[in-house]
Amino acid sequence: MELQLSFVPKGGGTVTLVGLPNSTNLQENQPAGFSVFTFSVKSTSSIPSGYPVIINSSPLTKAFRLLYNLPTTTVVLTGNPVLDFETTPNSFDLQIYVTDDTGATDLQILTVQLVNVNEPPVFLDNLANQAVELYITEGSPAGNIYQIQASDPEDLLNTLVYSLTPPSAPFVVSATGTISSSKVFDFETDPRSYSLVVQVTDPKGLSNNGSLIIHITNINDETPYFIGTTTTYSIPEGQAPGTIVATVTAVDPDADGFINTLLYRITTPTEYFTINQLTGVIQIAMAIDREANPFRLNPNITLEIQVQDSPSGGHSNKTLLTFTILDLNDNPPTCTQYAFSISVPETEALNTLIINLALYCNDIDVQSPYNLFNFTGLSGLGSNEKFQIIPPGSGNIVLIGDLNFEAPNNLAVGNEYSLKVAVQDIASPYYTTGTKIGQVYATDADFPFIGITFSIAAGGSTLGNTNIFWIDPNTGNIQLVNYADYETTPKYIFTVQATDPGSKFSTASVTLNILEANDEKPICVPNSYSLTVPVDQAVGTNIQDFKLTCTDRDSGPKSFRYFINSGNINNHFAFSPSSGSNITRLVFANPFDYSGGGDITWNYNLLVYITDDNLLAATPGVVGLVQTGTVSLSISVYVPGLTTLKTTTTPKNIYVTQTMNVYSATAWYIPFVITIGSLLLLGFLCLLLYLLAKYFPCKGSPKPDTEMLIPPGMYGFG
Known part of the structure; x- marks a missing residue:
């Protein structure tokens, strides 16, 4: 292989920037990468020409760079800084230099003139890039709530116009951009939030919009009040402690938005009633004897019940309940x-x-x-x-x-x-003797024996009931004549006295043990409650963390069983555990199927039975009966994100009207007049029939003759 090299000496060629020198106009605020000007490079050398470069700029800036696609080169913006007519120089001289491998060079000037463009005003605060959320406490006085920060680059006087949409909202904006409320808000009656569009407009009509959301926050400024109309109750005397005799219920308008608790208490001094401070359930605290004073003369007990809200505020209300003690x-x-x-x-x-x-x-x-x-x-x-x-x-x-x-x-x-x-x-119960529970005996050595009288000298009473036991004065038979409660008094010790006609007497002590019986019902807290559950609730979830806590004075904590007796349509709800614990939780057992038609009920009223499992029945000497307590639960199903629950059926009302003819007792004359008129009408009809019969007699059918019409011999015949 033969390699041939050739060299071109320096100065052997030329290079030219085609299209330069030149000038161009550039509108302000163009983005990075925007093309400003395009030129090309021409070289007479066989060696490719070099890359042009910007060797200087007047004023000095990094706002420009060259984009190569030889032989074409484009001047583009870097975006750093963004060229703004009001904040950066308005004219730039770019010195563009190129050289090739032969050493030929060229240097030209590109003048860039920045052109001013009318721009809309801009927000200088958080309205520029997000929705601004404000919070106003209910009851706060009307006044300024926010100051808009905006500017117009082309308007040095900053004569901007501000407006709010919708204009019907209880807010106004001033010429300087101050937003104010025009009323005092009430969380319970006013909308809970307002969405506003804030607009700023420059003198040339260009505008910009921002979003403002105003929330009204709740405070504890309302007084709770009682609901329900029953204020008088009649209860038999001698009710056992723990017996529920009434329930008061109050509501607090401030409850929305608060984890609010209403607390109940009895403000009237009394030893006979207690109230559950959380549920308002009123129970017997001490058995009431109608025969004892003061109830013998006045059987009425009036309680003043107070409800107070929490956690703060201390607003309270009161109501009066009257209990009439019935004699038994x-x-x-x-x-x-x-x-x-x-x-x-x-x-x-x-x-x-x-x-x-x-x-x-x-x-x-x-x-x-x-x-x-x-x-x-x-x-x-x-x-x-x-x-x-x-x-x-x-x-x-x-x-x-x-x-x-x-x-x-x-x-x-x-x-x-x-x-x-x-x-x-x-x-009834036709007392002659009570239940015989034993007998005492006494003798008298005097002769002749006249008789001994027996009596209870001391003891034998509890809870204000003085006659728990009775002794037959002649025979000494001891009888139970009132309710004996093992949980209150498991043992009685009383003194029996035997007296002879000479008023000589002797005494003896009697001890009576009461056998325990399963006679107490389970009591659960709360005994009634309202819950909500979303339609997409996950199976197995503890609904609203709701739980029951149950107690029973004569049963252990592991003796409880829980049953939903009614209202559990399609078995959506269950208790876990269902037995063996005094604490259980309400869980979601089966999913809803409203879309498929499997469910149409949106409100469930559950009646829950709690039994004590009669565990004491297996204990020797203990009387066993299963006792059952009840709890009522109201559960509403809702669709998350919707404010109105929809049902699959259209409710309708059917009105049935029954009309009856009823006379007031004071309107005695109405039946009297009707009776007289009827008699007169009947008499008139009878008279009319008589006159018709008299003047227009009825003709009957002809009868056969029984005699000869012409006697024999008359007219010469015969």
């Missing part, structure tokens, strides 16, 4: 004396009143018929033959038979008749 037949009749010794002459006349037992007995129940009783069951030697209760039930023991001691029909033993009479309520 909870006391047996009692007597001041149960044994009588009466001397009656054997010559006593018949129908003589021997004794009126009603003078010695009483029933402390307040109202009739609970405080009424009678005397029945007269028995013993001489009953109904010698003696009788007249009139029946009155307690009057009357002599009806001969008491002659020498008479053959004398029934007396040792000149004595022994009679027994039962004292009994006339209203």
Whole structure:
């Protein structure tokens, strides 16, 4: 291979910048990469020419650079800095130099003249590149809320015009760009936010827009108020502690936007009621005895209930509830004396009143018929033959038979008749005796033995109920006559006294153990609640972190079971765990299917049963019954992002109107007038029929003749 090299000495050629020198106009604020001017390079040398370069600029700037596509070269903008007529020089002289490999050179000038362009005004604050959000606290006085910062490069006086859209919003903007509110906002009644378009316009009509969002924030400035119209309640006496007798509910207009809690309390001094400060549930705290003072004379208890909002503000409201304590037949009749010794002459006349037992007995129940009783069951030697209760039930023991001691029909033993009479309520539960739970015995060495009277001298009461036990004064049988609560008093110790007719007495101590029974219902907090669930709720999610916490005075924490008894359409909801714990959570079990038609219900009202599983039933000596508590839950389904829930069916109202002819008791004359008019009309019709029959008699059909019309012999025939 043969390599041949040739060299061209320097100075052997020429190079020329074609198109230069020259000048060009450039509008201000053009972007980086914008083409300013194009020229080419021409060389007489066989060696390719070199690349042109900008060797200097007047004024000095890095705003220009060369883009090569030889033989063509383009002057473009670098964007650093952006050439602005108002802030940068208006004219530039670019010195462009080129050389080739032979050493030939060329140097030319390109003059760039910056041209002013009318531009719209610009925002100098955050409105320039984002939506500005402002917050106004409700109740704040009207006034300035924001100052717009804007400028027009072409207007040195900055005579800009500002405006707000929509103009109906309660905001105005001044000629200097100050935005002000024109009213005092109320979070509960006004819109919660306003979206405004801020526009700035220069004198030549060019404008620029920014976005302003104003939020109204809530403060605790409203007073909670009670809802519901029931203010009077009637409750039986003797209700066990924990019995729910009423529920008050209040709402707070400030609740929207707050994690707000209403707290309830009873401001009236009372030992008989308590209130759940979170739920407003009112319960019995101490059993109330209608027969005790002050309820014997005044059965009404008035409570003042206060509700107060939180966490701040301290706004409160009050309402009055009146409870009327109803009398029950909870006391047996009692007597001041149960044994009588009466001397009656054997010559006593018949129908003589021997004794009126009603003078010695009483029933402390307040109202009739609970405080009424009678005397029945007269028995013993001489009953109904010698003696009788007249009139029946009155307690009057009357002599009806001969008491002659020498008479053959004398029934007396040792000149004595022994009679027994039962004292009994006339209203249910017809107390004569209570449940027999034991018997005490006593003896008297005196002779003759006349009798011993038994009584309870001390003890045997609880929770203000004085007659838990009753002792038969004649037999010593101890009976339960009122409710015994194991959880309150598991053991009773009381003193029994035996007294003879001579007022000599002896005492004995009686200990009575109450067996536990599963008689307490589970109580859960909260016992009612309202929840919301999105339509796209994930299966297995704990809905709004809702949980139940349950207690039972006679069952352990692992004895609870949870059932949704009603309202769980398509089984969307469940409790986890469903048993074995006193704390459970509401979970979403099955997805909704509104689009496919599987679901049409948007509001679910769940009735939840909580049982205590009757675990005590397996304990020896313990009476077991399953007890059930209830909780009500209201669940609303919503579509996220929508303000209105849509249902798949169109609701409609059907009105049924029933019309009846009813006369007021004061309008007695209406049926009277109708009756008289009917009688007159009937008489007129009868008279008309009579006159028609008299003057227009009816002709019947002809009858056959029974006699000859012409007698024989007349006219010469015969």
